[in-house]
Each structure stands twice: as C-alpha cells, then as structure tokens.
Amino acid sequence: MYEKLLTTGVPLVLIYLAWAWGGLQQDWLLPAIAAAVILLVVLWISPPQARRDVASRSLPWWRDVFFYGGLLFLAYLTLQWWNAGRVLFFDVGFQEWRYSSPRHPDWPSAITRPEAAQMLAWFFPAWVLGLVVRSPAIGTRAILGILRALVYGAGLLALVGIIQFATHAKARYWLRPTAEFFASFGYTNHAAAYFVLMGALAAGLLYRELFNVGGALRAATDIGRNPEGPVAARSAPPTLKRARSRIHIATLAVSLVLCMVGANLSLSRAGVILAWALAAFVAVYGLLRGWRRLRAAARVNLAAATIAVLFVFYFAVAGFGKKEILNEFTVKKPIHHRLCPALDKVNLAMGGRWELDQAAWRIWQDHKLLGIGGWGFRYLLALYVPQEEWKTVVQTSGKANVHCDPLQFLAEFGVIGFSLMLIALTALLNVGGAVPFRDPLWVMGVVGLSLVVIFSLIDLPFRCPVILCTWVVILAALPKVTEHAQSKQRV
Numbered sequence: 374m375y376e377k378l379l380t381t382g383v384p385l386v387l388i389y390l391a392w393a394w395g396g397l398q399q400d401w402l403l404p405a406i407a408a409a410v411i412l413l414v415v416l417w418i419s420p421p422q423a424r425r426d427v428a429s430r431s432l433p434w435w436r437d438v439f440f441y442g443g444l445l446f447l448a449y450l451t452l453q454w455w456n457a458g459r460v461l462f463f464d465v466g467f468q469e470w471r472y473s474s475p476r477h478p479d480w481p482s483a484i485t486r487p488e489a490a491q492m493l494a495w496f497f498p499a500w501v502l503g504l505v506v507r508s509p510a511i512g513t514r515a516i517l518g519i520l521r522a523l524v525y526g527a528g529l530l531a532l533v534g535i536i537q538f539a540t541h542a543k544a545r546y547w548l549r550p551t552a553e554f555f556a557s558f559g560y561t562n563h564a565a566a567y568f569v570l571m572g573a574l575a576a577g578l579l580y581r582e583l584f585n586v587g588g589a590l591r592a593a594t595d596i597g598r599n600p601e602g603p604v605a606a607r608s609a610p611p612t613l614k615r616a617r618s619r620i621h622i623a624t625l626a627v628s629l630v631l632c633m634v635g636a637n638l639s640l641s642r643a644g645v646i647l648a649w650a651l652a653a654f655v656a657v658y659g660l661l662r663g664w665r666r667l668r669a670a671a672r673v674n675l676a677a678a679t680i681a682v683l684f685v686f687y688f689a690v691a692g693f694g695k696k697e698i699l700n701e702f703t704v705k706k707p708i709h710h711r712l713c714p715a716l717d718k719v720n721l722a723m724g725g726r727w728e729l730d731q732a733a734w735r736i737w738q739d740h741k742l743l744g745i746g747g748w749g750f751r752y753l754l755a756l757y758v759p760q761e762e763w764k765t766v767v768q769t770s771g772k773a774n775v776h777c778d779p780l781q782f783l784a785e786f787g788v789i790g791f792s793l794m795l796i797a798l799t800a801l802l803n804v805g806g807a808v809p810f811r812d813p814l815w816v817m818g819v820v821g822l823s824l825v826v827i828f829s830l831i832d833l834p835f836r837c838p839v840i841l842c843t844w845v846v847i848l849a850a851l852p853k854v855t856e857h858a859q860s861k862q863r864v
Contacts, residue, residue, distance in 0.1 A: 483746020565644020573821025
C-alpha cells in the first residue's frame with residue numbers, strides 16, 4: 374500500500390506541475406506542496422525494510438546524506454525568510470541608495486518575506502520527491518513506471534503545445550492570454566529546457582526497451598533470449614511480454630518525437646540548438662549501440678527506423694515552424710564575428726546576460742557568506758550597475774534574474790547556502806559505485822541532465838519548479854535503476 378501511494382504520488386505531482394503553468398503561479402503551486410507533505414508523512418511511516426528488487430544504493434531516509442543536506446538547506450532558506458525585511462533608503466551621508474540591515478545583521482536574510490518563502494515552495498517539493506525515489510520502499514520496477522509516466526505526460530503536453538502553435542493560439546490552453554508561450558509555459562526557454570530533458574529521458578527508456586529488455590525489434594528478428602527482462606515480466610508468457618514491449622516502444626518513440634518537436638516549436642534559440650544536438654546524439658548512439666548487438670537484418674531495420682524517425686522529426690518541425698524558427702535566428706542588430714564571419718548572419722545575441730553576470734558577481738563579492746536572499750538580485754541590480762546603463766540593463770523586461778542559475782544561487786544563498794545545496798546534490802550522484810556506461814537509460818539520462826545544466830549557464834531552467842523537481846527525481850532515480858540492471862548482468 375505504501376509503495377503504491379508513493380509511486381502514484383511522485384508522477385502525479387510532477388505532471389501536475391508541468392500542466393499547471395510549470396509551477397510558477399504561486400496559487401497553483403500550493404497543491405503540489407500539500408501533496409509533498411503527504412508523501413513525506415507516508416515515507417516516514419512506511420516500513421523500513423527494502424524491497425527485494427531495490428539496488429544496494431537505496432538508503433532509509435535517516436541514513437541518507439541527501440536527507441540531511443536538503444534539510445539543512447531548507448533550514449537555511451527558512452532563516453532567510455524569518456530574518457527578511459529590508460527597505461530601500463537614501464543614505465544622506467554617502468549620497469547613495471542603500472538597503473537597510475536586517476533585524477539580525479549576522480544572520481541569513483532576504484529583502485522580502487513573500488519572495489523568500491517562494492524559495493521554500495520551490496525546493497521543498499524537490500527534496501521530498503528525491504527522498505521518495507531514493508527510498509527502499511520503492512522498487513526498480515516502480516521507478517521505471519514513474520519515469521515512463523513522466524515521459525508520457527510530457528509527450529501529451531508537447532502535443533497540446535504543437536496544436537496551440539499550429540492554430541496560432543493567443544492564450545495558454547486557450548484560456549490565459551500570454552505574449553509568448555508554449556504549451557503551459559509562459560517562458561519559452563523553460564518549455565525548451567523541459568522538453569529537451571524529457572526527450573533525453575524518453576530516448577533512454579526507448580533504447581533500454583530495445584536493447585536491454587528484448588524489445589519488439591529483437592523479437593521480430595529472433596535475435597535470441599534476453600537475460601535482462603524486467604522483474605515483473607519474467608513470469609509472463611513470451612507473447613504477452615512481446616506485446617508489452619511493442620506498446621512501450623511505440624509510446625516512447627511517439628513521446629520522444631513530440632518532446633523534440635515541442636522543444637523546437639518553443640522558438641527558444643538555445644532550445645532549438647540543444648534539441649538538434651540531442652537528436653543527433655540519440656541517432657548516432659542508437660546506431661552504434663544497435664550495430665554491435667544486432668544481426669544484419671535487425672541492423673537494417675534499426676537504421677531504417679532511425680532515419681524514418683529523424684525524417685518525421687524534421688518535417689514536423691519544418692512543416693509547423695520553419696519560418697518562425699528561422700526568424701528567431703535572424704540578426705536584428707549586425708554583429709561582426711572576427712573568428713567566424715559566417716556567424717554574422719546568425720542571431721546569437723545574449724540579451725545583456727554578460728552585464729547581469731558581472732552585476733551578480735559583484736553582489737556576491739559583497740555578500741559572500743550569507744548571500745542576499747531569494748529574489749534579492751532583482752532589488753540590488755540597480756545599485757551595482759552604472760546609472761547610465763539603467764535603461765538597457767535594469768529597466769528592460771527579463772532582468773529580475775541573472776540568467777545564470779549557478780551565479781544567481783551563489784549571490785542569493787551565499788557560500789553557506791550554495792554549499793548545502795551542493796552537498797545534497799552530490800549525495801544524489803552516488804559516485805562511489807561503478808559507472809554504468811552500458812545502460813542506455815543512464816547515458817541518455819545523464820545527457821539530458823547535463824543539457825539542462827548547460828542551459829542554466831545562460832538562462833534559468835532551475836528557477837522553474839517543474840524542471841527543478843523533475844531534474845532531481847531523474848538524478849535520484851538513475852543510480853537505482855541502472856545499478857539493478859548491472860546486478861542482473863553480473864548474475
């Protein structure tokens with residue numbers, strides 16, 4: 374009963390966040406927080422013994438470094454919220470604008486309480502969901518079910534976005550008017566990052582089904598017995614196993630294409646670049662991996678299927694959004710690239726991100742240890758930019774964030790808060806075991822997670838609750854499912 378509650382709750386929360394405006398609307402975020410509280414209680418009262426099919430890296434929450442690291446980080450955010458309340462005033466003596474000191478100057482603080490509380494609302498669900506996935510109460514089969522549910526939910530959401538794009542909708546879900554959006558996301562770069570991540574996860578699950586679980590391709594070409602079948606399917610008749618495998622392969626392939634098309638039609642330049650880089654990697658990886666494992670007839674089928682999927686992907690993107698995508702890469706203001714003149718006609722402008730990075734770095738230099746609190750950057754930005762640059766750097770839209778997540782987290786949480794966050798994330802890596810390079814789910818999962826990290830260096834994917842929570846869940850899930858596959862190979 375406890376496992377069903379946990380394994381049902383995790384995908385429901387994540388899919389809800391994806392469909393509910395990405396979790397960025399505070400009122401719509403409250404149900405996810407309430408669900409996270411319930412999941413945490415269920416986790417606490419669930420039996421401590423591990424399931425038989427759980428990998429050795431599963432730890433009860435009271436022995437998990439992620440639990441303590443995340444708890445300390447949340448406690449730090451709570452201190453920033455409790456000590457918040459700083460006002461802007463003009464210092465007559467220094468003839469400059471300043472923010473007043475918090476009630477307790479030597480403690481963590483923030484500018485305003487509501488915005489400091491938003492950090493707790495973002496990170497608390499991510500912490501709980503990570504704990505649930507790492508718990509011994511959830512088996513490997515259940516985790517794979519969670520990951521599949523996330524991919525199917527993302528594919529369906531991408532389909533909604535594609536329909537909106539094709540019909541030239543002016544409102545999200547045809548209900549909420551928004552200047553720029555895709556699917557449920559009011560910020561198109563968030564949509565791109567989310568669908569690239571889910572596309573990579575879909576590719577990993579697809580290849581795992583094809584190469585490791587005896588998928589329809591191997592069954593159709595009679596490659597031989599598969600020793601890596603899923604635990605739940607070992608007792609099932611071969612015909613039923615093949616039927617299940619074909620269904621999984623078809624739905625995962627469709628979800629993969631939908632997510633990749635969605636990433637392109639979001640019209641995010643970085644998203645388009647990363648989506649096509651991922652598509653190329655997925656195709657090359659699948660061909661190389663399949664070429665070594667399959668016989669001649671199956672290799673031809675795999676190559677034909679890969680080319681067909683790429684053509685579907687290309688024509689879907691070109692058919693719906695070629696003009697709009699090309700327009701995004703059209704140069705508005707000519708810039709001469711000395712090293713590569715061919716880029717003169719490609720719009721790769723960063724929208725003032727370098728100036729924001731410099732301001733965030735200077736803010737951190739003045740608040741190294743404790744930071745300035747959640748959303749503090751938006752308040753202090755004008756104080757760290759020359760007044761003659763306010764019109765272009767401060768007073769234009771989209772300047773409430775650094776557009777470099779690591780730098781913004783460092784400036785707002787300081788060395789102490791940033792270190793606590795890294796401790797929790799490091800615990801999720803489980804670097805002590807062997808690296809499962811042979812598992813396609815691990816390879817594609819790591820690629821997807823890495824692409825979001827790369828994206829975060831020039832944008833703000835981790836300031837979107839659904840991306841933050843989904844990223845943490847995938848990172849927590851990979852060591853368990855991949856180590857279990859390795860243990861079966863050793864047996």
